[in-house]
Amino acid sequence: MKFEVTILGSSSATPVYNRNPTAQLLNCNEKVYLIDCGEGIQQQMIRYGYKTSKIDYIFISHLHGDHYFGLIGLLSSMHLNGRIKPVQLFAPAPLLEILELQFKHSDTILRYPLEFTPVYADENRLIYENADVSVETIVLNHRIPCTGYKFTEKKRLRKLLVEKLEADGVPVSYYPLLKRGVDLDLPDGKVILNADYTIDSNAPKSYCYCSDTLADDSYLEPLRNCTMLYHEATFLQEMLDRANQTFHSTALQAAEVAVRVGAGKLLIGHFSSRYKTLQPLLDEAAAVFPNTELALEGITFEI
Numbered sequence: 001m002k003f004e005v006t007i008l009g010s011s012s013a014t015p016v017y018n019r020n021p022t023a024q025l026l027n028c029n030e031k032v033y034l035i036d037c038g039e040g041i042q043q044q045m046i047r048y049g050y051k052t053s054k055i056d057y058i059f060i061s062h063l064h065g066d067h068y069f070g071l072i073g074l075l076s077s078m079h080l081n082g083r084i085k086p087v088q089l090f091a092p093a094p095l096l097e098i099l100e101l102q103f104k105h106s107d108t109i110l111r112y113p114l115e116f117t118p119v120y121a122d123e124n125r126l127i128y129e130n131a132d133v134s135v136e137t138i139v140l141n142h143r144i145p146c147t148g149y150k151f152t153e154k155k156r157l158r159k160l161l162v163e164k165l166e167a168d169g170v171p172v173s174y175y176p177l178l179k180r181g182v183d184l185d186l187p188d189g190k191v192i193l194n195a196d197y198t199i200d201s202n203a204p205k206s207y208c209y210c211s212d213t214l215a216d217d218s219y220l221e222p223l224r225n226c227t228m229l230y231h232e233a234t235f236l237q238e239m240l241d242r243a244n245q246t247f248h249s250t251a252l253q254a255a256e257v258a259v260r261v262g263a264g265k266l267l268i269g270h271f272s273s274r275y276k277t278l279q280p281l282l283d284e285a286a287a288v289f290p291n292t293e294l295a296l297e298g299i300t301f302e303i
């Protein structure tokens, strides 16, 4: 099953040096989940060859403009392009009021259902699940209410040892039961033990997205042993005071979080406009957590 994330924006606050504000596309089994929606997202999707019509789910972390100023444009374009499929939007409650005001004064009545689920930054909650993935909030510590999101693959069915099944003449019609872990009593009296003919599927992978946060202990628990952690790294450690004042993290702190939670891989992003080149941020994080990469725009990371 495909489980990958494409970076569309990695700048904090303002667009600079061809870097755009935060937006990411998560592809899970060919369903597309948009995570944050910074200004410029539509141009970014065109640039990297993604269709906005594929997006069925949108998750917004908080209401600083660099995380949602692209939303009114994106939703309006979906309307103008004749979309009728629903869009599920998960976001802080006041966003609905903001959008409704914008639509009211442009006399826009969307052709498609915009299904809004308010997200509250008080406790971590399961907010959505389907056959492929579950989505939980991660309450972060930012200047305004802010939640990250944890996407966890659903456990797959057991894998069949097909050659052995064929060799022993087990009818194909029993395969679905075997995939679900059932032992079989065949009509001829033969007993087929599931453990002899199947193996466990791979452990479910998880992607944790921590958008804007002061690095502290409060949000580590849901990140434990995640396959991939995206963590903001707005500043270098030499700017720690500034990071604390603005409720942001340094590259070093992002790497320390990755170490503490046992993440498989770390992506850092949300870079301050003061950094024209990003190598120093990568170097600082990778010295502590070697399996770190920059969340560079246009790059797709397999989770």
Ligand SMILES: [Zn+2]
Residues within 6 Å of the ligand: 012, 013, 064, 066, 067, 212, 270
């Ligand atoms: Zn931000």
Ligand SMILES: [Zn+2]
Residues within 6 Å of the ligand: 062, 064, 142, 212
């Ligand atoms: Zn913010």
